[in-house]
Amino acid sequence: MTGEQFPTSTSHTDAEADAPPMYTVFLVDDHAVFRSGVRAELADEAGLRVIGEAGTVGEAIDGIVAARPDVVLLDVHMPAGGGVAVLRGVLDRVGPDSERTPVFLALSVSDAAEDVIATIRAGARGYVTKTIDGSELADAVRRVAEGDAVFSPRLAGFVLDSFTGKSTAPEPPLDPELDSLTRRELEVLRLLARGYTYREIAEELFISIKTVETHASNVLRKTQQSNRNALTRWAATRHIG
Amino acid sequence: MTRTEVEPVPRLVRRDGGRVIAGVAGGIADHLGVDVFRVRIVFVVLAALAGAGVAAYGLLWFFCPPGKDTEPPAPGERRQSLGLAVLGLVAMSVVGFAASGTPAEYLVPFVFVAIGASLVWREFDSSHRTPRTPLLTWTRLVGGVVLVVGGLVVIVVAGDRSFGGLNTTILAVVATLIGVVLLTVPLWMRMWRTLNEERAARIRNAEREEIASHLHDSVLQTLALIQKKAHRPEEVARLARSQERELRAWLFGDPAQQRGSLAAAIRSVGAEVEDAYGIEVEVITVGDLRPSDARDAKRWSALAGATREALVNAAKHSGERSVDVYCEVTDEQVEVYVRDRGKGFDPELVDEDRQGIDKSIRARMERVGGRSRITSTPGRGTNVALTMPRGDGVPVEESSAYETPAEGARAADVPAGTGEDGPGTAEQSQADRQPADNRKVR
Numbered sequence: 001m002t003g004e005q006f007p008t009s010t011s012h013t014d015a016e017a018d019a020p021p022m023y024t025v026f027l028v029d030d031h032a033v034f035r036s037g038v039r040a041e042l043a044d045e046a047g048l049r050v051i052g053e054a055g056t057v058g059e060a061i062d063g064i065v066a067a068r069p070d071v072v073l074l075d076v077h078m079p080a081g082g083g084v085a086v087l088r089g090v091l092d093r094v095g096p097d098s099e100r101t102p103v104f105l106a107l108s109v110s111d112a113a114e115d116v117i118a119t120i121r122a123g124a125r126g127y128v129t130k131t132i133d134g135s136e137l138a139d140a141v142r143r144v145a146e147g148d149a150v151f152s153p154r155l156a157g158f159v160l161d162s163f164t165g166k167s168t169a170p171e172p173p174l175d176p177e178l179d180s181l182t183r184r185e186l187e188v189l190r191l192l193a194r195g196y197t198y199r200e201i202a203e204e205l206f207i208s209i210k211t212v213e214t215h216a217s218n219v220l221r222k223t224q225q226s227n228r229n230a231l232t233r234w235a236a237t238r239h240i241g
Numbered sequence: 242m243t244r245t246e247v248e249p250v251p252r253l254v255r256r257d258g259g260r261v262i263a264g265v266a267g268g269i270a271d272h273l274g275v276d277v278f279r280v281r282i283v284f285v286v287l288a289a290l291a292g293a294g295v296a297a298y299g300l301l302w303f304f305c306p307p308g309k310d311t312e313p314p315a316p317g318e319r320r321q322s323l324g325l326a327v328l329g330l331v332a333m334s335v336v337g338f339a340a341s342g343t344p345a346e347y348l349v350p351f352v353f354v355a356i357g358a359s360l361v362w363r364e365f366d367s368s369h370r371t372p373r374t375p376l377l378t379w380t381r382l383v384g385g386v387v388l389v390v391g392g393l394v395v396i397v398v399a400g401d402r403s404f405g406g407l408n409t410t411i412l413a414v415v416a417t418l419i420g421v422v423l424l425t426v427p428l429w430m431r432m433w434r435t436l437n438e439e440r441a442a443r444i445r446n447a448e449r450e451e452i453a454s455h456l457h458d459s460v461l462q463t464l465a466l467i468q469k470k471a472h473r474p475e476e477v478a479r480l481a482r483s484q485e486r487e488l489r490a491w492l493f494g495d496p497a498q499q500r501g502s503l504a505a506a507i508r509s510v511g512a513e514v515e516d517a518y519g520i521e522v523e524v525i526t527v528g529d530l531r532p533s534d535a536r537d538a539k540r541w542s543a544l545a546g547a548t549r550e551a552l553v554n555a556a557k558h559s560g561e562r563s564v565d566v567y568c569e570v571t572d573e574q575v576e577v578y579v580r581d582r583g584k585g586f587d588p589e590l591v592d593e594d595r596q597g598i599d600k601s602i603r604a605r606m607e608r609v610g611g612r613s614r615i616t617s618t619p620g621r622g623t624n625v626a627l628t629m630p631r632g633d634g635v636p637v638e639e640s641s642a643y644e645t646p647a648e649g650a651r652a653a654d655v656p657a658g659t660g661e662d663g664p665g666t667a668e669q670s671q672a673d674r675q676p677a678d679n680r681k682v683r
Contacts, residue, residue: 062574157525160569165528193525194578195565 023145026052026069026102028060028086030078034130038073038107041134048138057223058083068100070145073137074110076115083108085223087122096123105144107137113158115233121224126150148213149220156193159223161187162230179226181219188215254308255301261314261322262359262365263302271308277318281325288329289336295329295355302362303430330355350392357388358423365427386424393420459487479519486512501538503575504529506545507568514549518556521563528570530631540609544577544629547605547613551579551625554598557585559623574630582622602627 024226025048027035042048052067054060057080064072064086072090074083087104094101104124106116109131116127124146128137129152140150151159163181174180181189184205191201198216202209223231253272256264259369266284268359270277287294314322334348393416397409463484504526511522548566553563561583568577569584599615602625606613611629 094445153523153567157527157567160527164571190567192570193527193569194567194580195523195525 021072021145022047022049023142024049024051024067024069025141026051026060026064026067026072028055028064028072028078028083029053029075029107030055031075034075038137042138042141044134045138048141056180057085057089060086061093064090064102065093069102071141072102072104073107073141074104074119076106076119082115083119083124086124087119087124091123103144103147103149105140107132108129113161115160116155117162117223120155120220121231123224125220126152127155128152129154145215147197149216151189151192151216151219153193153195156189160189160193162228163189163222165230174227178222179228181222185215185219185222188212192216253305255305256310257307258311259314261319262326263298263363263577264307265298265301265305268308269301270304278321281322285325285329285332289332291341292333292339292351295333299355302366306434307366320437347396352392353388353395354392354423356425357390357392360385360388361424362427365431389420391421393417436633445678455491459484459491475519479516482521483512483538485514486515502529502531503541503545503570504568505575506541507548507566510545510549511552511566514552514556517611518553520556520561522552522566523563524566524568526570527561528569530575532630538613540629541575543605543609544575544611544627547602547611547627548579549575550598550602550605551627554602554625555579555581555583555623559585561622570631574628577627579625579627580622585617585619585622587617587619 025042027038027050029035029038032055035055039050039053042050042153051069052063054063055080060072072086074086074206076083078086083104083106090102104119106124107130108115108119108127109129120127126149128140128150132140132152143150161236164186187205188201191204196204198209198212201212205212226232254268256267256271259267261267266280267277270280273280282293284298287297306388330352336344336351337348338345364378364381364385386501397412397416405503463480467477467480470480507526511524514520515522530541531543548568550563552566559581561581564579564581566577566579568575602615606627606629609629611627613628614626615623616626617623
């Protein structure tokens with residue numbers, strides 16, 4: 001996943017064009033080596049400051065609640081509940097809609113769809129794999145900090161699979177608004193799975209980048225709230241939702 | 242990708258410390274989350290129905306392992322349930338006597354045999370038993386044996402008249418055998434359980450050894466290679482990536498599900514090009530399918546082959562080190578996109594080599610009923626789109642049901658039949674290699 005994976009923010013440049021906003025970042029990963037690697041990579045990035053890190057679920061919840069970062073980079077796999085436990089712990093303590101609730105970006109080597117979907121449904125705003133390079137990671141952090149969703153191609157593939165695939169179990173009563181994707185959202189999601197950036201998608205579909213972002217956010221919301229079997233089953237295995 | 246684990250229901254185990262007779266009723270109550278008194282009542286009622294409750298109790302006693310609880314039952318509960326047990330046995334005898342006319346000389350000894358057997362079993366049963374005086378244990382054992390033997394003798398003697406056809410000696414032998422079996426059941430069960438536990442331990446051990454040997458063969462070897470080649474970053478990255486892929490497949494892959502599927506073939510093509518050309522190939526698949534027959538398999542192999550050519554093309558000419566592959570299986574068709582962000586080319590001014598690749602991809606796809614489209618903009622990269630309809634117009638189910646007509650129709654659709662065998666078989670062997678790899682890794 002090298003190359004221009006996540007486009008630099010272009011649509012948020014109205015007032016703070018010359019002074020880009022400063023975002024604080026908190027790292028959660030049970031491997032100290034990996035944390036120091038990410039810290040070093042983000043240190044070179046303007047506009048991002050790492051203000052804390054933690055290696056266990058308990059430390060992470062306490063640290064995040066105390067430090068109140070803008071963005072938490074969250075490992076999916078950790079002993080004692082993993083990223084999902086951290087997400088739930090922090091949201092329980094801080095409340096999901098408080099002004100200073102951090103946003104979460106999952107950062108993982110996990111390939112298992114259930115882990116990724118469970119983390120998204122617990123409240124993460126995006127998922128990127130650990131092989132992502134420094135500048136792409138920084139872009140992804142800025143995006144989630146500004147309220148966008150970050151879909152790596154792999155996450156887009158998982159989400160597509162769960163919305164388009166046929167489930168063997170009978171579906172519960174589905175809300176057409178929440179449990180299915182519009183044609184446009186599907187198009188955007190397909191292009192994300194094919195590795196397109198938001199800018200490239202906008203060009204391909206002749207729409208504005210802002211519109212692409214809106215579609216992506218809607219897909220994320222539906223992924224988090226839908227009752228479709230494919231999504232709830234994964235959540236159930238992790239005791240959430 | 243579709244694991245359906247739910248929280249496991251707790252296993253049915255008998256109460257051990259908290260047992261009154263064998264802990265069966267208590268175990269069932271714990272398992273189902275109901276009141277133990279109701280379970281006992283159900284057993285009593287069942288016992289009245291031709292002794293079904295007694296038989297069920299005995300069988301559950303055999304087949305449920307004892308639990309780990311240690312808390313003894315309250316004295317009141319013990320009295321109450323012993324009373325219920327007696328009530329059950331009495332109910333069985335009375336109802337049996339009144340309803341089915343079974344003579345009392347069978348019923349009463351049978352009850353004694355049951356009591357004797359349960360006395361003996363109970364003494365042998367518990368795994369971590371509370372220390373008791375040997376005198377009490379022996380009294381119970383001897384009492385149990387006497388009850389069982391006595392009961393059987395009475396049955397045989399009383400039955401002398403009714404089993405008139407049978408020799409008394411044979412009857413006595415059979416009764417002795419039954420007695421021995423009844424009295425030694427706990428020993429057999431214990432032996433059987435120990436055997437099972439040993440086997441489970443052996444399996445666990447074998448699994449651990451397999452994991453260790455796999456890590457040694459793959460991860461440790463790769464780490465050693467990486468240390469040797471530390472001065473060649475590209476080689477290190479290639480090694481790390483291919484090892485990562487292999488380890489992932491081993492950890493998360495489900496060989497039974499993947500073997501021979503289209504998504505698996507596309508992924509293995511991506512992996513192969515990644516290894517051969519040292520580029521990064523990100524493969525995303527949505528949905529999956531399995532070929533319905535050999536001819537169908539050829540079509541999907543051709544699609545995988547065309548994907549590989551597109552990937553090789555990107556690796557050789559794009560100048561870009563990363564390529565995205567996206568494969569989506571829908572109800573009507575399969576689409577594969579191979580995309581790079583490299584230098585691209587002007588379709589008007591392509592050189593011979595590129596044209597050749599374009600043609601060969603197109604020929605491959607069209608021969609088996611698919612389509613291909615290559616778009617490229619200089620400086621912006623190249624996009625290869627491959628489309629293959631599913632089922633060739635013939636629904637997959639029908640084609641397997643009416644083998645011969647479908648074969649004929651397909652053959653007519655593909656006039657260039659001679660030319661397709663060469664590459665076709667090559668693809669076939671390619672697709673076959675994936676399962677073999679999996680087997681090696683597992």
